Amino acid sequence: MSGSRAGFLEKARTKRVTVAVIGLGYVGLPLAVEFARAGVRVLGIDVDGKRVQAINRGESHIPDVPSRDLAPLVQAGRLSASTVYPDCAQADAMVICVPTPFTRMKAPDLSYIEAACRSLAPHVVRGALVVLQSTTYPGTTEELVRPILEAGGRRAGRDFLLAFSPERIDPGNKQFGAHNTPKVVGGIDAASGEAACALFALLVPPEQIHRVSGPKVAEMCKLLENIFRSVNIALVNELTKLCERMGIDIWEVIDAASTKPFGFMPFYPGPGVGGHCIPVDPYYLSWKAREYDFYTKFIELAAEVNSSMPFFTVNRIAEALNRRGKPLLGARILVLGAAFKRDIDDPRNAPALEVMKVLRARGAEVGYHDPHVAEVSLEAPHDTGASPAPHLRSVPLTEHTVASQDCVCLAVAHSVFDIPWLLKHSRLLMDATGVTRRFPQGHGTVIRL
Numbered sequence: 001m002s003g004s005r006a007g008f009l010e011k012a013r014t015k016r017v018t019v020a021v022i023g024l025g026y027v028g029l030p031l032a033v034e035f036a037r038a039g040v041r042v043l044g045i046d047v048d049g050k051r052v053q054a055i056n057r058g059e060s061h062i063p064d065v066p067s068r069d070l071a072p073l074v075q076a077g078r079l080s081a082s083t084v085y086p087d088c089a090q091a092d093a094m095v096i097c098v099p100t101p102f103t104r105m106k107a108p109d110l111s112y113i114e115a116a117c118r119s120l121a122p123h124v125v126r127g128a129l130v131v132l133q134s135t136t137y138p139g140t141t142e143e144l145v146r147p148i149l150e151a152g153g154r155r156a157g158r159d160f161l162l163a164f165s166p167e168r169i170d171p172g173n174k175q176f177g178a179h180n181t182p183k184v185v186g187g188i189d190a191a192s193g194e195a196a197c198a199l200f201a202l203l204v205p206p207e208q209i210h211r212v213s214g215p216k217v218a219e220m221c222k223l224l225e226n227i228f229r230s231v232n233i234a235l236v237n238e239l240t241k242l243c244e245r246m247g248i249d250i251w252e253v254i255d256a257a258s259t260k261p262f263g264f265m266p267f268y269p270g271p272g273v274g275g276h277c278i279p280v281d282p283y284y285l286s287w288k289a290r291e292y293d294f295y296t297k298f299i300e301l302a303a304e305v306n307s308s309m310p311f312f313t314v315n316r317i318a319e320a321l322n323r324r325g326k327p328l329l330g331a332r333i334l335v336l337g338a339a340f341k342r343d344i345d346d347p348r349n350a351p352a353l354e355v356m357k358v359l360r361a362r363g364a365e366v367g368y369h370d371p372h373v374a375e376v377s378l379e380a381p382h383d384t385g386a387s388p389a390p391h392l393r394s395v396p397l398t399e400h401t402v403a404s405q406d407c408v409c410l411a412v413a414h415s416v417f418d419i420p421w422l423l424k425h426s427r428l429l430m431d432a433t434g435v436t437r438r439f440p441q442g443h444g445t446v447i448r449l
């Protein structure tokens with residue numbers, strides 16, 4: 001294998017590697033584009049035929065990858081997509097970026113990784129490198145991926161190279177992308193680690209590649225990063241509830257604490273945490289920890305506090321309406337923002353959806369507007385699937401729509417929202433984002449978390 005390892009390193013150095021990216025979603029497509037831009041040939045694999053066809057026409061479904069960036073790479077033959085795996089036999093490196101959601105019982109759902117590895121296994125050629133990039137619990141690369149790839153008789157370390165490298169992409173982040181975010185890499189052995197470093201050196205400068213002793217450390221590193229955020233957000237959310245009871249403005253407190261130049265970094269309250277990562281990944285670790293008779297109390301506590309925030313937000317709205325002699329039952333409420341965070345189009349696990357569900361469950365008439373999310377499905381947490389989940393479509397944001405609401409709930413501060421205009425036209429504005437504190441108040445009432 002040492003000959004083929006040297007071959008891989010030389011090919012990577014001279015950009016003669018072909019890279020297969022498995023799963024062309026929020027993570028995989030930007031990665032495929034970055035590799036193609038770096039000058040290597042990229043083959044994208046996805047089970048979604050429509051997605052694959054669109055990519056082959058040069059049309060992107062990911063806002064962070066404009067079609068004007070994708071199309072020239074497709075036209076130049078540097079990037080192509082397919083729904084089938086056999087072409088992976090031409091690839092020197094394969095990076096797996098498929099989803100890792102959880103089940104209804106909040107257990108890891110590794111079925112996508114398993115399916116991708118089963119399809120990939122027959123096409124991993126001698127000396128090729130496989131890198132798992134999906135977020136998962138420590139042990140997945142060695143305990144799950146490795147045996148599936150070895151099922152045909154090939155041996156990791158002897159016949160092919162295997163590593164884990166976490167994805168750190170932050171959708172919508174204009175400052176940090178794949179080209180300037182340091183990579184953490186952990187191979188199952190020295191050769192795998194070295195090859196994975198050489199692969200990612202195509203994207204980031206070598207000094208921004210941090211090699212660790214093995215896949216488990218790299219897998220745990222990603223979970224630490226996300227749990228760090230989850231726990232700190234939960235801390236500030238809990239203090240927000242206390243401050244509300246004590247009549248203290250949490251936003252003013254955070255601004256004040258942020259003046260400390262060391263030992264403090266600000267986290268902000270919100271109507272909950274959303275997305276595919278922070279509300280999901282910590283559960284992967286809690287689940288795995290139980291195998292070791294270990295109970296991850298911080299993770300559970302953070303999830304408990306964060307998942308209470310949509311209810312807290314709705315209670316604040318209900319109290320404010322009550323003060324105006326208006327019950328929540330039958331109140332017209334417009335939620336602004338349905339994505340899980342600012343300036344993105346992804347509504348997965350968005351707190352705004354939870355807020356809408358709770359409002360509807362308590363009898364409010366709920367509409368929403370989000371320029372980036374045309375429609376949403378409001379599946380109830382304990383939905384049996386017997387009846388279809390209610391669908392809502394984004395309503396136009398007009399002066400009449402805003403002025404006719406009993407309350408407008410600003411759940412996501414998309415930068416296109418005209419805050420002074422909203423303040424001017426809303427009778428009652430619940431600002432769950434803190435953004436209104438930078439503007440003079442309009443004629444209506446503003447409440448903040």
Ligand SMILES: NC(=O)c1ccc[n+]([C@@H]2O[C@H](COP(=O)([O-])OP(=O)(O)OC[C@H]3O[C@@H](n4cnc5c(N)ncnc54)[C@H](O)[C@@H]3O)[C@@H](O)[C@H]2O)c1
Pocket residue numbers: 022023024025026027028045046047048051097098099100112115116119133134135136167168169170171276277
């Ligand atoms: N989205 C983020 O911001 C982010 C950030 C860091 C890490 N991650 C992690 O990256 C992984 C991927 O997340 P994502 O947001 O890109 O998911 P996604 O749902 O946007 O994309 C996944 C893609 O994989 C495809 N796919 C599913 N099964 C497949 C298979 N067997 N073979 C080939 N393709 C298959 C799907 O069709 C989809 O296009 C997850 O583990 C996630 O936790 C995501």
